[in-house]
Amino acid sequence: MLQLHQVTLRYSGAATPVLDNLSLTLPAGQSASIRGASGCGKSTLLAVIAGLAAPDKGLVQVGDHVLSDLPPRDQDAFRRQSLGLVYQQFNLLSCFNVWDNISFTARLKGNYQADYQHKLMALMNIGHLAKAPLTQLSGGEQQRVAICRALNHQPALVLADEPTGNLDEATSERVADALYTLCRETHTTLVVVTHSVEVATQADTCFRLHNGRLETLTGNGEAQ
Numbered sequence: 001m002l003q004l005h006q007v008t009l010r011y012s013g014a015a016t017p018v019l020d021n022l023s024l025t026l027p028a029g030q031s032a033s034i035r036g037a038s039g040c041g042k043s044t045l046l047a048v049i050a051g052l053a054a055p056d057k058g059l060v061q062v063g064d065h066v067l068s069d070l071p072p073r074d075q076d077a078f079r080r081q082s083l084g085l086v087y088q089q090f091n092l093l094s095c096f097n098v099w100d101n102i103s104f105t106a107r108l109k110g111n112y113q114a115d116y117q118h119k120l121m122a123l124m125n126i127g128h129l130a131k132a133p134l135t136q137l138s139g140g141e142q143q144r145v146a147i148c149r150a151l152n153h154q155p156a157l158v159l160a161d162e163p164t165g166n167l168d169e170a171t172s173e174r175v176a177d178a179l180y181t182l183c184r185e186t187h188t189t190l191v192v193v194t195h196s197v198e199v200a201t202q203a204d205t206c207f208r209l210h211n212g213r214l215e216t217l218t219g220n221g222e223a224q
């Protein structure tokens, strides 16, 4: 279960809060998509859920953990164990090849399984790139490496910021399908920020972020 309770965040110097008393309940294993105008606060919301940005007020609860109640070291451990993050800018390690980038977090967590990694890479159609240096990859290929890395340690919650932003329409559809299907199969809670209607509408609940609050467009996830 992912729960946000009356979360407010205002960046210093901003006239209004980017998140304004925002609440959300998403049952474990369900997926949610978040759309909204550029600059409305979608990436900020993901950063708050991940505990990477502290709200001025409100609580974020992932499973049994209220992140802000944990000391910093335990927050880091929690992120390593339980979160899979797909960043807009990929944040891959350019000194490693594709295989080692994808295995990195799973090795840190101690649940690296080569068979599972092969499966993920095949689903994302990058199996042939295992030995390739990152410098030889297109933006779309790097994006799929980043998605595999986020899923490989089998986290309880995956947060994906524009996971298909660099992909053509056909590849975007395939990658989004694989992401949603894998998360359903593994009972992983998934939050996807996207501008794509096609990607958004595959989620169990579709939200729009507007004026600092979430509105439910379709599905039965709860928000305010």
Ligand SMILES: Nc1ncnc2c1ncn2[C@@H]1O[C@H](COP(=O)(O)OP(=O)(O)OP(=O)(O)O)[C@@H](O)[C@H]1O
Pocket: 011, 012, 018, 036, 037, 038, 039, 040, 041, 042, 043, 044, 045
């Ligand atoms: N660290 C920061 N300090 C101050 N303002 C910030 C910071 N990060 C983001 N902002 C501002 O907060 C607002 C929301 O930014 P955010 O990146 O969350 O929007 P977004 O909805 O993800 O945008 P996009 O769809 O363009 O990626 C923007 O006006 C942005 O300029």
